[in-house]
Amino acid sequence: xxxxxxxxxxxxxxxxxxxxxxxxxxxxxxxxxxxxxxxxxxxxxxxxxxxxxxxxxxxxxxxxxxxxxxxxxxxxxxxxxxxxxxxxxxxxxxxxxxxxxxxxxxxxxxxxxxxxxxxxxxxxxxxxxxxxxxxxxxxxxxxxxxxxxxxxxxxxxxxxxxxxxxxxxxxxxxxxxxxxxxxxxxxxxxxxxxxxxxxxxxxxxxxxxxxxxxxxxxxxxxxxxxxxxxxxxxxxxxxxxxxxxxxxxxxxxxxxxxxxxxxxxxxxxxxxxxxxxxxxxxxxxxxxxxxxxxxxxxxxxxxxxxxxxxxxxxxxxxxxxxxxxxx
Numbered sequence: 001x002x003x004x005x006x007x008x009x010x011x012x013x014x015x016x017x018x019x020x021x022x023x024x025x026x027x028x029x030x031x032x033x034x035x036x037x038x039x040x041x042x043x044x045x046x047x048x049x050x051x052x053x054x055x056x057x058x059x060x061x062x063x064x065x066x067x068x069x070x071x072x073x074x075x076x077x078x079x080x081x082x083x084x085x086x087x088x089x090x091x092x093x094x095x096x097x098x099x100x101x102x103x104x105x106x107x108x109x110x111x112x113x114x115x116x117x118x119x120x121x122x123x124x125x126x127x128x129x130x131x132x133x134x135x136x137x138x139x140x141x142x143x144x145x146x147x148x149x150x151x152x153x154x155x156x157x158x159x160x161x162x163x164x165x166x167x168x169x170x171x172x173x174x175x176x177x178x179x180x181x182x183x184x185x186x187x188x189x190x191x192x193x194x195x196x197x198x199x200x201x202x203x204x205x206x207x208x209x210x211x212x213x214x215x216x217x218x219x220x221x222x223x224x225x226x227x228x229x230x231x232x233x234x235x236x237x238x239x240x241x242x243x244x245x246x247x248x249x250x251x252x253x254x255x256x257x258x259x260x261x262x263x264x265x266x267x268x269x270x271x272x273x274x275x276x277x278x279x280x281x282x283x284x285x286x287x288x289x290x291x292x293x294x295x296x297x298x299x300x301x302x303x304x305x306x307x308x309x310x311x312x313x314x315x316x317x318x319x320x321x322x323x324x325x326x327x
Contacts, residue, residue, distance in 0.1 A: 002215045007184065008193050010212060011177035017169055019151030020112060021045035024082070027159040028053055034159065035074060037083045039067045039090055044112065044169075064089050068097035068109075075107035080159065087113035087130040091166070095133070102164055103139045109164050116171035116206070116256045117289045117305055118298055126171060126289040132261030134166060135234060141165040141187060142233040144255075144263075146208035147178040150231060153185035161187060172206035172256055173298060178229070188232050190240035196226025199250035199316045199323075202241065204230050204263050207254035207282070213309030218316055225316055233263060238270045245277040250323040252280045252315045256307070259283025278322035280315045282306065 004010065021044035028034045028049070036043050036057045043049050049057060060067035064085065071081035083090050091098060091113055102109050119126025134142060141161065145151040151167070158165040165187075178193070185191075193208075194215065201211040211227045218225045228244050230237060245251055251271065253264035264281030271277045284305055302308050 002194060002219055004194050005192055007180050007182060007191070008178060009180040013174035013209075014148040014177050015174045016145055016148050016151040017044055019145070019148035019153075020155045020167065020169060023152045023155035023159070025049075027156065028056065031080065031159070033078060034080045034082065037067050037071050037081045039064050039083070039085050041085045041090075043084050064093040065097045068094035069101055071109045072097070072101035072105075072107050075102070075109050076105070080108055080110065082110045082112065084112040085114070086125050086127070087115040087168070088125065088127040091134065092127070092130050099137060103137055106139045106163050108162055110158055111164075111166040112169050113166050114169045114171055117284060117301055117307075118173060119171040119289060123288050123290060128257045128284045128289040129260075131168065131233075131257040132265075135261055135266070139164060140234060142168070143187070143231055144168040144170065144204040144233060145231050146203075146205060146229050147175050149177060149179040149181060149183055150185055150229075153183065154187075154231065157185060157187050168205065170205045170256055175206045175209040176212060178208060178212070185231075188235045188237060190228050190230040190232070190237035192240070192244070193227040193229060196248055197224040198248060199223070199252060199320050200226040200228055200244040200248045201252045201254055201312060201316065202228045202230055202244065202263070202267055203254040204233065206256050207307065207312075210307060210309045210312055211254055214312040214316065217309055217313045221317075223316070223320070230263060230267070233266060236266050236270065238274065241267055241270045242274045245271055245275050250278050250316070250319040252282060252312065252319050254282040254307075254312060257283060259285055278319050278326055280319040280322070282312060282315050
């Protein structure tokens, strides 16, 4: 069995939304400026908020551009609005309003955005292209937590940060518990689960769970593979990425989103400028997401998009071969 670095405690699966909900309740209790902006959608721990924070919930209906404008206006008056929605609706539909009314002035608006290939509500909602479209927007911090522990800590950090932040509530199977409760999350900092010698899997969100599984598979083949959790896409931790490339000389990126303009491209940009390194990207390859509600459908999507631990292991071996050819 693989050994792991400090603060890593692999455990049972748990939904990341639970971590987001715990942190959101704590933030609203602590700071009366926090407001929930609803767009015909629920909110993490909605029953608790309905019972305890009803006067701090603003329903804008299916009018996401208006919701962004309302959030911007409230932030300009010192409030901390939190917009919760599917990414395609709450952010893609309101892309221009978010750009013009929130990001240009760097207003203190927070977004919880649902996206990923395992959505239960069809191609329209199970988008995978939105995350990459946000990466080009200035002044926006982007976080994709790996488990419920990191989700709670990342949400807490988001609410304390002064400026616009989006946290991805990933549509996926429940990830493993990856981190111990004393895990020190910091915006803009990656965390190495293990360092490895032969290759490094740089992953975010649910794909960190599959990376953990892949390490054990690869260990049986005599390969020592590291895992670097890059939960903050913007600002990205260039130093940690370069260090991983220096250690292993082979990088595989893994993300539950399009492989265009996401984590893989961000890592490729860092390495092309700082330390050219053999790289293989794992993500959705220029196609739309699909729906999958029940377990067999989700397993089919895992196979279709080549997101499983076994698929990651194949990609790692491919990248190691690239490294050997370069040498």
